[in-house]
Ligand SMILES: [Zn+2]
């Protein structure tokens with residue numbers, strides 16, 4: 001399977017933001033990760049059984065520095081862990 005793109009390997013259109021544990025393949029978008037949880041327990045890349053999906057989303061925030069009036073953009077990752085039982 002081609003693992004070079006940055007799109008989700010399932011739908012081929014959304015960007016990848018979900019990491020599979022424990023194999024750590026970053027190959028799914030969050031929508032397909034939600035579906036995969038209920039349909040299968042195997043990583044689509046290496047076929048290893050997974051026990052959790054880690055969704056990572058970078059959130060951009062614009063903060064204005066009061067003293068200088070400069071706008072500072074900070075990026076902080078929002079992480080959501082989905083356990084598969
Ligand atoms: Zn997808």
Ligand SMILES: [Zn+2]
Pocket residue numbers: 020023024025043044045046047048
């Ligand atoms: Zn894998």
